[in-house]
Amino acid sequence: LASLRREVELLQAGVNAKRQISATQALQETALAELAAADKHPVVRQLAEGNAELTRELPAVAADIERVTNELSTIEEQARSIEQDLARSRQRLEVGGVTQAIGRLFVEERRNLPQVSQYRAEVRARRQALSQIGLAQVRIEEQRRDLTALEDRVEAAMMKVREDAAADDDLQVIQEQVEGLLRNRRDLLVQVAATYTSYIRALGDLDVAQRRLLDAADEYKQFLDQHLLWIPSASPFWLKDIRNLAPAIAWTTSPTSWAETAGHLAEAFGHSPFGMAAAVLLLAVVFFLRRPLGRRFKDLTSKIGRLSTDTIWLTLQALLISALHALPLPLLFAAIAWALTRSPLHSDFTVAVAQALVATAPFLYNTLLFRRLCAKDGVMQVHFGWSKERLPIIRGQLDRLIVVGVPIVFTAVLSYGSPLPEYRESLGRIAFLIIMIIFSGVIHALLHPTKGVAAAYYASRSSQWTSRLRWLWYVLGAGSPVLLALAALVGYLYTAATLTGRLIDTFWLILVIIVVNLVITRWLALAKRKIAWQMAIEEREARKAAGDEQEESEAPVVESKPLDLDAVDQQSTRLLNAGLFLVGALATWGIWSEVVPALGILDQVSLWSQTTMIDGEEAIVPVTLADLLLALVIAGVTAIASKNLPGLMEIAVLQRMTLQPGSRYAINTLLR
Helix, strand or coil: CHHHHHHHHHHHHHHHHHHHHHHHHHHHHHHHHHHHCCCCCHHHHHHHHHHHHHHCCHHHHHHHHHHHHHHHHHHHHHHHHHHHHHHHHHHHHHHHCCCHHHHHHHHHHHHCCCCCHHHHHHHHHHHHHHHHHHHHHHHHHHHHHHCCCHHHHHHHHHHHHHCCCCCHHHHHHHHHHHHHHHHHHHHHHHHHHHHHHHHHHHHHHHHHHHHHHHHHHHHHHHHHHHHHCCCCCCCCCCHHHHHCHHHHHHHHCCHHHHHHHHHHHHHHHHHCHHHHHHHHHHHHHHHHCHHHHHHHHHHHHHHCCCCCCCCHHHHHHHHHHHHHHCCHHHHHHHHHHHHHHHCCCCCHHHHHHHHHHHHHHHHHHHHHHHHHHCCCCCHHHHCCCCCCCCHHHHHHHHHHHHHHHHHHHHHHHHHHCCCCHHHHHHHHHHHHHHHHHHHHHHHHHHHCCCCCCCHHHHHHCCCCHHHHCHHHHHHHHHHHHHHHHHHHHCCCHHHHHHHHHHHHHHHHHHHHHHHHHHHHHHHHHHHHHHHHHHHHHHHHHHHHHCCCCCCCCCCCCCCCCCCCHHHCCHHHHHHHHHHHHHHHHHHHHHHHCCCCHHHHHHHHCEEEEEEEEECCEEEEEEEEHHHHHHHHHHHHHHHHHHHHHHHHHHHHCHHHCCCCHHHHHHHHHHHC
């Protein structure tokens, strides 16, 4: 089979070479004809120029066909290789079972899985190329139809020549020239049409091959992800890992490797000067904006709490300033990683450094951002009224993550990028254990039901279900890093590392949802305060109209003390919590579904079947567990909205409209 494929490739190469020679020859012939017609009659000269124009793109199209054909062979080979690897991996799993050797082999297969993301973009972009070639073919076919009756076309051209009153001998010569050029054009159109047809066929074959490669890579990735979590990928931690610690540290701190990485970074500047210049410019702009943004932040803080100036836009601006303030250092990490990936020079160490920077940059940014939000006189304190006694505890834990956690995360990911599994299982595993200890300590300080930062929240909302389950949250939060550390110790290193990445993403998601909840709650509270102000104004005007003896000469006083977020309408709060819970659940599903088969397999759990019409035909469609859970979520959200939507509409919309009490009642009734 391999020899047959080789023969086909040789034949295709011969066809491509012949096509290229033919295209070049046609281009040369039409160019010579164009030169020869330079001093001829304008009709002859115009026909020669048209023939030359037809052939100018032929060599480029022929070269594209050759390039696509070569790329097709490479992609087909990659697809076959992945399909064979998948078949071998399935066979190994069936024969060898769940063993450490199989796990280590699968980890290497997962690391070496080809990056096919570029092919997805090419498949999407190819549609435009095919449409352009299709339009060109339409134009070619129209010209071929015009030349079907060659004598009529010659006669039409000669009518223009006769208008110039040329001599009979000249007319005969010109007619022969016109007829020859038109015959040549007809042959050229056949050649151009055949070339475009070959190009479309080659692109179609390439599209099929790329889709096959994408499907094979996705299937293999899904197979590995589903099984790797439950297979030990390393031996249990023992003395040999301690002995391998010294060479692993030497590999990560090698001056030669770091000098080589610096050289690759410098090479990236020469390879992509405009991209690197844009990255440096962006870094400079973000860095120099810190000081004016700091002054703007202080101005915003001075307006908070006053009825005449306090709006939700102040909070949004403060959040944006905090986000920009935390950006420079993580952006520098991301820029260096991008530059290393763009460099034409690569090594195992350089690739590992780029991967470590890519993993560390978002972790560092999120930590710096929430550290900025929790700073003294920061957003959490001034805008959301968080306790001054609790915020220093949060800042201390975030400082620990920045000072200790970020370097350890970088070291762990760098070690995991090593081509030698001994380094991953020694230094990488020890760094991972340290990270888990740090995370467990941070979560302990935040979620402990009696001593943690969340204790005050639980005490103020003791009747809510979230407070009743406070010990469960604490055990899950502080205990998960401990369980992952134990999993890494006994050999489930890949499992622990993969789940840790998802846990960290979930942790940041929870913090983002908390901030969004605070922003929306503050907006609702400000809206309610405005409603109270308007009601006080209307009440005063009503007393004036009734001739109240104690007519007020001043506007009614509405408290402008720091915002009490607990004063927001309960209906709106419940609806907000339900909406955020739904968004958080969907986002959590997106984070975990690819790595936890228990979540991804819900669509495969069929509860019962039902008959439905699909394309006019009856078909039996299974109702899965995922469908049932989605239906329950939709029903719950609908029930919550039906009870609480009127309150939110009153604060968000109806208060801005001039409506009679009866109209308000009718709208609220319809909403229910």
